[in-house]
Amino acid sequence: MLLLRPRYDLYLAVLASVGICDIDRESIVRQFNLKINQSHPYSPVQVGNGNFAFGVDVTGLQTFLPHNTLSSWGWHNSSLPNTPNQTSIADYTGVDWWTHGRLVNYAQPNPTEKEISQWLVANPHRINLGRVGLWFGGRNVSEDDLTSKTQVLDLWEGAIMSSFAVDGEEVRITTVASPTSDTVAVEIKSEVLRSGELGVAFDFPYASGKNKFDAPFVGVWNATANHTTKLFAKDSGATILHTLDATTYATSIHWENEATITRTSNASHQYVLKASEDETFLTFTVTFSPELVDSTEEFNDIKEQATDWWNDYWTDGAFVSLPISVNTSARELQRRIILSQYLLAVNGAGKDPAQESGLVNNGWYGKFHMEMVFWHLAHWTIWDRWSLYDRSIGVYERFLSTSFERAAHQGYEGARIGKMSDPSGRSAPGEINSVLIWQQPHPMFFAEMEYRKFPTQKTLEKWDYILAGVADFMASYAWYNESTKVYDLGPPMYPVSENTNPNQTMNPTFELAYWRFGLDVASKWQLRQNKSVPASWTAVRDNIAPFPVENDVYVLYEGITDMWTTPETSEDHPGLLGLYGWLPPDPRLNLTLFNNTVAQVYESWNFTYSYGWDFPLLALTAARMGDAETAVNWLLDTNNQFDELGMPEGGSRVATPYFPAAAGLLLAVGMMSGGWDGFKGPIFPKEWDIEVEGFWCS
Ligand SMILES: *[C@@H]1O[C@H](CO)[C@@H](O)[C@H](O)[C@H]1NC(C)=O
Ligand SMILES: *[C@@H]1O[C@H](CO)[C@@H](O)[C@H](O)[C@H]1NC(C)=O
Ligand SMILES: *[C@@H]1O[C@H](CO)[C@@H](O)[C@H](O)[C@H]1NC(C)=O
Ligand SMILES: *[C@@H]1O[C@H](CO)[C@@H](O)[C@H](O)[C@H]1NC(C)=O
Ligand SMILES: *[C@@H]1O[C@H](CO)[C@@H](O)[C@H](O)[C@H]1NC(C)=O
Ligand SMILES: *[C@@H]1O[C@H](CO)[C@@H](O)[C@H](O)[C@H]1NC(C)=O
Ligand SMILES: *[C@@H]1O[C@H](CO)[C@@H](O)[C@H](O)[C@H]1NC(C)=O
Ligand SMILES: *[C@@H]1O[C@H](CO)[C@@H](O)[C@H](O)[C@H]1NC(C)=O
Ligand SMILES: *[C@@H]1O[C@H](CO)[C@@H](O)[C@H](O)[C@H]1NC(C)=O
Ligand SMILES: *[C@@H]1O[C@H](CO)[C@@H](O)[C@H](O)[C@H]1NC(C)=O
Ligand SMILES: *[C@@H]1O[C@H](CO)[C@@H](O)[C@H](O)[C@H]1NC(C)=O
Ligand SMILES: *[C@@H]1O[C@H](CO)[C@@H](O)[C@H](O)[C@H]1NC(C)=O
Secondary structure (H helix, E strand, C coil): CCCCCCCHHHHHHHHHHCCCCCCCHHHHHHHCCEEECCCCCCCCEEEECCCEEEEECCCCCCCCCCCCEEECCCEECCCCCCCCCCCCHHHCCCEEEEECCEEEEECCCCHHHHHHHHHHHHCCEECCCCEEEEECCCCCCCHHHCEEEEEEEECCCCEEEEEEEECCEEEEEEEEECCCCCEEEEEEEEHHHHHCCCEEEEECCECCCCCCCECCCCCECCCHHHCEEEEEEECCEEEEEEEECCEEEEEEEEECCCEEEEECCCCCCCEEEEECCCCCEEEEEEEEECCCCCCCCCHHHHHHHHHHHHHHHHHCCCEEECCCCCCHHHHHHHHHHHHHHHHHHHHCCCCCCCCCCCCCCECHHHCEEHHHHHHHHHHHHHCCCHHHHHHHHCHHHHCHHHHHHHHHHCCCCCCCCCCEECCCCCECCCCCCCCECCCCCHHHHHHHHHHHHCCCHHHHHHHHHHHHHHHHHHHHHCEEECCCCEEECCCCCECCCCCCCCCCCCCCHHHHHHHHHHHHHHHHHHHHCCCCCCHHHHHHHHCECCCCEECCEECCCCCCCCCCCCHHHHCCCCHHHHHCCCCCCCCCCCHHHHHHHHHHHHHHCCHHHCCCCHHHHHHHHHHHCCCHHHHHHHHCCCCCCECCCCCECCCCCCCCCCCHHHHHHHHHHHHHHHEECCEECCCCCCCCCCEEECCCCC
């Protein structure tokens, strides 16, 4: 990837001037509009803006299924444990493990501090802001009672149009989200409104905080006594203040025609909005906010803003057109590309890195993982969508002080990036979390991508302090082995695949390559600024342990035995393959050995337990080796499914959706379209008549 030839501006200008960049994007995008006639049992249809998303059932609202309303800012803490000596965060002390002759404190769950360890894992957790569904005059109407159900998600405009009949009367609903505020705008048109037999119910759940995977529905609906709501109504609007312990936020509702809102009972948190008699439409906006706001947003304005935003989104950036009318694989791949682009703008473009399930439901309590930032963000750079990338890339700087503290606490230099994080940068204790290391070089990858696109002093300054801090840690973490005269990584550590004994794991192949790459970029960064390179960085970069090899094949880590026949080490992420395709070739990479390694993975790996980004990783490697057919096959592998609504299912080890699979797919397709340094794209099956535009070097 760093790897893309940089003179793309010039090249594209030439292409544009001869009229090659001329894909009819609108017609391709709209071919993949969702058109459904019943609620999906698990996945919602969504509108949203990257920081806020609203998932709906077949009615265009959360009527029959309480799909979620999630945001970047909605979080909650459960009360601290009241176990003696475990009543405050300060009572958590982690555990000390021997690390090259000294005791290092790791944020592992401490068996004598179980309650507070678990509290730190589960808190804060992301909350479901509320449910907005149809209300049928108090009658118990189910989805089966509706007839003529149709729903269209128009991707080109970011709008959901739903229609159905209740008791033979048609109801039409349009649902859109604001691109800039946490607002959903709804227009309901129906004669049924006249009779008072149709309205909109707002309801609010308590936070769960108990389930790592809170899916498909987030929150607890029957703990009504544990939280409060309060209604402040006025002429054409109302604000509902919801308080869950220390968390309070506002839901500001603004309606445009005559309507009233009332609470259905003091024992519930349900409020019903009804149009006055003789109205045949009900148009309103709902704005969720951490502050008390009094929104006067209007449906038409939001609809217009959403249309403009989505039109621009599809028009800007790169695009690929596959032969969808002649080849079913091409069609399925194009479907995944388009729907992933939609879903990642809704779920994977917020102020913090995305959680794996985006804003659809909660995995890992709603938190995000710093090692996954690579998969969540890299595709935006290749597809030339920097404004979406920019929203969260600042996380490295925001978390820098906690990263410095983490390293210092463990007796290392520099800044050690955490893993499972909340928006404050606190990394949750966890068996894996405190000893995983592959998140460390990510800032080097991103900095280099930015510099290729924006080779300016500003870019150099933006990343200077971050890269220096992270490189200091990386150099300090590598341990000089007096007997082999090389720098070792670990133990203890977990490799990418998290499936080894951390006390035995050292010098994993992928991490060695990535460490060298990271230090190399950090060194170049210094030189570009006419600064000297710290000797420690150079020493580690140039003397890092060699890749472990057994029988002419690269293996997971140094000293591993029977890797290919041991079930645990021949399943999960095949991180080894990241040496070529994902990373630019390490100067020590032997392509004969790598070719043997790929063949060995193909032969021995158990892909049943592969998930999410494993398939894009495999595709990147296959494409880099020139095998486009295999690359496409990996992206469409039977263990790598995208459901009817385009949600990446993720695989058997995670809950749906698992967005690294979608983001990874776009990264792989982007590289296959744009190509690598010294290996020109597009790299797709030869028979495929394809067009690509806007990739860095297409
Ligand atoms: C609903 O959609 C499915 C799948 O597209 C289709 O097979 C079915 O015929 C549709 N049902 C109705 C009643 O339109
Ligand atoms: C949760 O508690 C932590 C630790 O006290 C605090 O830093 C954070 O702001 C709290 N978050 C919420 C949403 O209350
Ligand atoms: C709590 O801490 C006190 C003193 O710090 C100690 O005496 C006591 O044994 C501890 N109790 C438990 C249950 O660990
Ligand atoms: C690793 O070694 C430490 C001692 O340094 C020990 O406490 C810990 O349980 C070991 N971890 C595993 C996963 O075996
Ligand atoms: C509503 O009807 C459905 C079946 O149509 C039933 O399962 C459910 O229990 C009913 N709910 C109430 C509150 O009556
Ligand atoms: C709420 O529902 C859950 C799951 O059905 C049940 O276990 C729990 O007892 C209920 N709590 C209350 C307060 O009704
Ligand atoms: C609600 O509060 C009660 C009393 O404090 C507590 O026992 C219960 O666990 C809480 N429910 C939830 C879902 O947190
Ligand atoms: C709720 O309580 C308020 C006063 O506390 C009362 O005026 C109102 O009638 C109650 N509403 C319902 C629906 O019971
Ligand atoms: C689609 O393209 C792939 C890759 O070239 C090829 O293997 C497959 O046979 C094609 N399928 C159809 C239906 O043409
Ligand atoms: C790559 O490895 C093969 C097999 O060990 C060896 O024969 C070859 O010389 C190596 N190539 C280079 C360039 O080192
Ligand atoms: C390894 O190289 C051979 C010869 O170039 C090639 O045919 C084969 O496809 C390669 N294997 C892989 C897994 O790429
Ligand atoms: C792959 O792993 C699954 C799950 O453990 C197991 O059921 C299956 O037998 C394994 N397949 C092979 C070929 O070993």
